[in-house]
Amino acid sequence: MTGRDRALVVGAGYGGLLAAQVLATRFRQVVLVDRDDITDSDQPRRGVPQGHHPHYLLEHGAHTLENLLPGLRQAVTGDGVATRDFGSDARFLLPSGWTPRVPTGIQIQSMTRPYLEQQIRRRVLDHPNLTLRCATPVDRVVVRAGRVRGVRTGDEVIEADLVVAATGRGNVVGTWLESAGYGPVPERTVAAEVTYTTRTYPTAPPDLDACLAVLLYAPLQQRGGGVLAVEKGRSVLALFGYGAHRPPLDDDGFLRFARSLPDPCLADFLATAPPHVHAHRFIDRGNRWRLVHQVRSWPDGLAVLGDALCTFNPIYAQGLTVAAMEAQALGESLDRHEDCRTFHKRCARIIRVPWLMSTSSDMAWSLPRAPWAARAAHWYSTRLVDRVPTDPELYRVFAGVQHMRRSPAALAAPSVVAKALRPRPAAGTVRPTRSVKTSGS
Numbered sequence: 001m002t003g004r005d006r007a008l009v010v011g012a013g014y015g016g017l018l019a020a021q022v023l024a025t026r027f028r029q030v031v032l033v034d035r036d037d038i039t040d041s042d043q044p045r046r047g048v049p050q051g052h053h054p055h056y057l058l059e060h061g062a063h064t065l066e067n068l069l070p071g072l073r074q075a076v077t078g079d080g081v082a083t084r085d086f087g088s089d090a091r092f093l094l095p096s097g098w099t100p101r102v103p104t105g106i107q108i109q110s111m112t113r114p115y116l117e118q119q120i121r122r123r124v125l126d127h128p129n130l131t132l133r134c135a136t137p138v139d140r141v142v143v144r145a146g147r148v149r150g151v152r153t154g155d156e157v158i159e160a161d162l163v164v165a166a167t168g169r170g171n172v173v174g175t176w177l178e179s180a181g182y183g184p185v186p187e188r189t190v191a192a193e194v195t196y197t198t199r200t201y202p203t204a205p206p207d208l209d210a211c212l213a214v215l216l217y218a219p220l221q222q223r224g225g226g227v228l229a230v231e232k233g234r235s236v237l238a239l240f241g242y243g244a245h246r247p248p249l250d251d252d253g254f255l256r257f258a259r260s261l262p263d264p265c266l267a268d269f270l271a272t273a274p275p276h277v278h279a280h281r282f283i284d285r286g287n288r289w290r291l292v293h294q295v296r297s298w299p300d301g302l303a304v305l306g307d308a309l310c311t312f313n314p315i316y317a318q319g320l321t322v323a324a325m326e327a328q329a330l331g332e333s334l335d336r337h338e339d340c341r342t343f344h345k346r347c348a349r350i351i352r353v354p355w356l357m358s359t360s361s362d363m364a365w366s367l368p369r370a371p372w373a374a375r376a377a378h379w380y381s382t383r384l385v386d387r388v389p390t391d392p393e394l395y396r397v398f399a400g401v402q403h404m405r406r407s408p409a410a411l412a413a414p415s416v417v418a419k420a421l422r423p424r425p426a427a428g429t430v431r432p433t434r435s436v437k438t439s440g441s
Helices: 014-024 061-068 073-077 113-124 172-179 251-259 263-274 321-333 342-371 370-389 392-402 407-412 413-421
Strands: 008-010 029-033 090-094 130-133 140-144 147-152 156-159 161-167 186-200 210-213 222-228 233-244 280-290 302-304
Touching: 008 014, 008 147, 014 029, 014 061, 014 161, 014 321, 061 073, 061 113, 061 321, 073 113, 090 370, 140 172, 140 222, 147 161, 161 172, 186 251, 186 342, 210 263, 222 263, 222 392, 233 251, 233 263, 251 263, 280 342, 321 342, 342 370, 342 407, 370 392, 370 407, 370 413, 392 407, 392 413, 407 413
Parallel strands: 008 029, 008 161, 029 130, 090 210, 161 302
Antiparallel strands: 140 147, 147 156, 186 233, 186 280, 210 222, 222 233
């Protein structure tokens, strides 16, 4: 990546904002463009269709975001975004029962996606050398002598020494490259169609600190949902279903779907929630990784990150964390004067583990056709999940791996394997404890 005069970021969503934050301290000028007309709002916008639905940062992602934007965690606390323990203040219903209410040391904060982007955007736009251009759709990249020199938008060419594509889930980058005479980018895909129907309520969930969720679990548990406490004393409730199990948008159907879950906790919440709240639906098709690091003929000066590079099944909450890590890696590559291919190899190393975790689980939706390694992983993880409700220490290991503070290899430690090989516990689930938590519990 040569030249440090002007950098251009296409896409002013979460990933693009973090890229702009990194670039603003390394380039004389940064231009951030987006096709939407972006205002200083904490409401979902057209260009982020998943913005209505629940999001939360894994702990590793929260630490990475704080490194990129020091003070953000403390700042959002003023809007009621409390820091809570993932084990003590969140409960998840697995096929084998509820996760134990035990401290894990994993600190989480729950926010809506639009609010999080608003807070990041305000801080990024504070850079005097950064310009945001809204309602500016990019038609293609401009390539000269094997190097990207900028982008074309309408009749205008915006020149840049580096173009960062944070264009979201569509194959925008692939279209740009083909129009510039490059071949298609290879992809890996693992399908897992999950539909989310979400409502936001103006009141906080009763008797709930952070999150209460009934999880999907392939291949048998095809319906789930969760309620999440978010900023400003509000709550977000989402119902989700695999394949044909699509949560309805209407009031009666929404409630019936909640009542069909293995536990009535979400239906109980709906019974006391305000009526006539508008519902939003989002259908996610699964996991897609565009393998740009494998493309030998790649124009230097074009970097790709965020959902434009890899999208995960959002049920695993990995996307925000991976995008933050990629933005951090962009800064590291710039500081080492690496080219874009080397940066993409850095991103591939970041993606590899969460991709393996997400896709191994999703392959179980078609278990008889899954590769033997995925079937073996599903067998092993099911044995461990059976023991989580009655084994707090095992749950702490699980949570640490999920939040990317520990390697997945921790699940193959001899003490953990020994637990997996024990006889299976008796079936049955336990309702979550609704008592008010006291200090020190």
